Amino acid sequence: MRIVSLAKGAFTLAIAGGAAFFVLTMPATLPKDAMAGVRPADAKGGETLFDAGGCASCHATPGQEDKRKLGGGLAMHTPFGTFKVPNISPDSKVGIGSWTEQQFADAMTKGVGRGGEHLYPSFPYTSYQRMSLADVRDLFAFIKTLQPVPTAAPPHELKFPFSIRRGLGLWKLLYLDGRPFTPDPKVSDEVNRGAYLVTGPGHCGECHTPRNPVGGPDTSRRLAGGPDPEGKGWVPNITPHADGLAKWSAKDIAYFLETGFNPDYDAAGGSMADVVLNTAKLSAEDRAAMAAYLKSVAAIAGKSPARKKAE
Ligand code: HEC
Ligand code: HEC
Incomplete structure (x- = not known):
């Protein structure tokens, strides 16, 4: 009897735990109208953000002369395994050419990919989340002006359990506060x-x-x-x-x-x-x-x- 109720208890806990895991790890995106009030895009301004953001350092294909061809493929070795940086050129099949601006903004500020999946923080969105949506808009407009690269980047090679994106939800609860930068009125x-x-x-x-x-x-x-x-x-x-x-x-x-x-x-x-x-x-x-x-x-x-x- 005791054993049965213990087992039942454990089972209920497991279900409750699973449900909590499910809810806590759900990817959160920007509200649907988030970009609505933002001023029109300025692709030239986006170039400054592209340089400040160092996007080319990771997303340009290694060994290539032109650092603005963002075909990806760089291997980033970490204790969790090897990340292969994706193609973010404006190619519509293997890059971000067919992404909406809102999807791009979700990636930059919420660490959420096009399919609604969590992105790994090897993409430094814990910092990029501080960017204003106007700057995110400019950056997207600038990337759209670059040359499409039609080659897909290889997949990541990660160790279990890091290979499961859903678990990143817990990490993000701890380290992604979703707060944009706010100026300090006391400084210049x-x-x-x-x-x-x-x-x-x-x-x-x-x-x-x-x-x-x-x-x-x-x-x-x-x-x-x-x-x-x-x-x-x-x-x-x-x-x-x-x-x-x-x-x-x-x-x-x-x-x-x-x-x-x-x-x-x-x-x-x-x-x-x-x-x-x-x-x-x-x-x-x-x-x-x-x-x-x-x-x-x-x-x-x-x-x-x-x-x-x-x-
Ligand atoms: C990808 C990792 C990385 C990022 C991002 C990075 N740094 Fe560095 N930084 C380093 C490393 C590594 C060194 C040491 C370089 C060396 O040994 O020559 C360094 C050195 C420095 C130094 C010289 C310090 C000294 O005592 O010699 C300054 C200043 C600096 N970084 C400022 C910045 C600023 C400002 C930014 C953001 C715009 C930045 N770093 C972003 C990795 C980074
Ligand atoms: C330190 C390396 C690094 C830097 C710098 C970096 N990224 Fe990335 N980025 C990555 C990695 C790694 C991924 C893959 C994350 C994943 O698979 O979850 C990624 C993913 C992305 C994605 C999602 C692509 C997809 O197919 O899901 C976008 C969009 C993106 N980055 C845009 C940018 C932009 C714009 C910048 C500059 C502001 C930038 N990244 C700077 C490493 C970087």
Whole structure:
């Protein structure tokens, strides 16, 4: 009797758990009229967001001269398996040519794909969700002007259970708050512009903020650096702490984002070299704004093990 009721209890729990899992992990999209009040598209403005967002760094097919042919195929090695970056060129069969703007906006701000499925956060939508819908509209208009690439990217090679997209719903409950960027009335327009670029399209924290064991950002250590998520090396602290950019002037930071040279005239290496290819294309004002913002954030300790040894 006891065993039967225990078994029944376990069964009910399993059903309830399953239902809760089902509801909690349901992909959430933007309201149907979300884009309705947004101003008309400006494809030229979208180019700035494309560069700030570093879309080409991941979506351009590796080894190709023209970084604006977004055929995908780059392999991203992570502890969860290998992601193969998809084709987001305007090809209507294998790219996003037949996507609606609303579907694109759901991908950028909700991490939801065209079929209503969860997208993996290896696509940094945890940052892109901070973008305004006007900017998302411009970005979509710009991508539509690029050359369609008719070759499909290969599928991901992920380990179980990470291969199941539905489970991402739980992760998103923890790390996707759905809040667009809001300017801080206490700081200058320049610092607000920099904050928008760094936390939104620029997604600087995706590498410079350390991650916890399930791959979520450790927000108590925002921009304080940590082990490189791609396995090798250390991503530096870019807060104004002595362990980070304390000795860099705002000019030094802006110059680095333009040229890749730090104040000691060492060139940026690793994945930052790719980031600089994009920030170099931004306006001097936008680079100065990012620099001003980085000088204004909370200083947090966090030293790379290599630098510790050097002292
Ligand atoms: C760090 C690498 C990276 C960057 C930077 C990046 N993406 Fe992606 N993107 C990915 C990966 C990986 C996926 C696949 C996610 C998945 O399968 O769930 C993806 C998926 C997408 C999708 C959904 C495609 C589909 O077929 O479902 C869109 C749309 C997209 N990215 C647009 C962009 C845009 C626009 C930018 C620049 C603002 C950008 N991405 C920057 C890695 C990146
Ligand atoms: C794809 C990962 C990645 C992204 C995204 C990224 N960075 Fe970096 N960043 C790095 C790595 C790795 C280094 C170290 C480069 C080296 O060792 O030469 C670095 C170095 C730096 C440095 C020099 C710090 C020092 O002490 O030498 C600055 C400043 C910087 N990044 C700012 C930014 C800003 C601003 C953004 C957003 C626009 C950004 N980074 C986005 C990975 C990234």
